[in-house]
Amino acid sequence: QVQLQESGPGLVKSSQTLSLTCTVSGDSITKTGYHWSWIRQFQGKALEWMGAISYGGKALYTPSLISRTSVSSDTSKNQFTLQLSAVTPEDTGVYFCAGGVIWGSARRSDYEYWGQGTQVTVSS
Numbered sequence: 215q216v217q218l219q220e221s222g223p224g225l226v227k228s229s230q231t232l233s234l235t236c237t238v239s240g241d242s243i244t245k246t247g248y249h250w251s252w253i254r255q256f257q258g259k260a261l262e263w264m265g266a267i268s269y270g271g272k273a274l275y276t277p278s279l280i281s282r283t284s285v286s287s288d289t290s291k292n293q294f295t296l297q298l299s300a301v302t303p304e305d306t307g308v309y310f311c312a313g314g315v316i317w318g319s320a321r322r323s324d325y326e327y328w329g330q331g332t333q334v335t336v337s338s
Contacts, residue, residue: 215240215328216238216239216240216241216313216326216327216331217238217239217240217327218236218237218238218311218312218313218328218329219230219236219239219309219329219330219331219332220235220236220303220309220310220331220332221235221236221237221255221331221332222234222235222309222332222334223334224332224333224334224335225334225336226301226334226335226336226337227336227337228262228301228336228337228338229245229295229300229301230301230303231298231300231301232296232297232298232301232305232312232334232336233295233296233297234252234295234296234297234309234332234334235282235293235294235295235296236250236252236293236294236295236311236329237292237293238250238292238293238294238313238327239292239329241311241313242292243266243267243269243292243293243294244247244269244270244288244289245269245289245295245317245318246269247269247313248268248269248295248313248314249263249266249268249269249274249313249314249316249317250266250267250287250311250312250313251263251264251266251281251311251312251313251314251317251325252264252265252266252267252285252296252309252310252312253309253310253311253312253320254305254307254308254309254310254334255307255310255331256306256307257307257310259305260320261310261315261320261321262276262320263276263318263319263320264276264279264283264285264296264298264319265283265284265285265296265317266285266318267281267285267286267294268317271287273285273286274317274318276318280308282295282297282299282300283296283297283299285297285334288335294311296309296311299318299335301335301336302334302336302338303337303338304335304336305334306332306334306335307333307335308329308331308332308333308334308335309332309333309334310328310329310330310332311328311329312325312328312329313326313327314326314327321325325332327337
């Protein structure tokens, strides 16, 4: 059974950099054709796809966040990481990691694997 688990600070101050890690168990993040994404949800509203890293280590980003976002992976730990710089209270939400052959989608049903999510609050 494949499981994804997000970890990181639940509270971050404005202007700081948020760093979240997704630990994957039961499958390899180097599995050919797979992409590992970060998606967030604001206040119970729509989901937003933020970025992803491919099985080969290529990073992909949504244009609106490309200047503040970095996604990387550590294959030795089977983890991938999100860094979001210069956070503001508008970045408050639930952050999910997900995996599958697709990337760029914010729809949960498009992914094979989906983490439970972690709440991030940015204080002003």
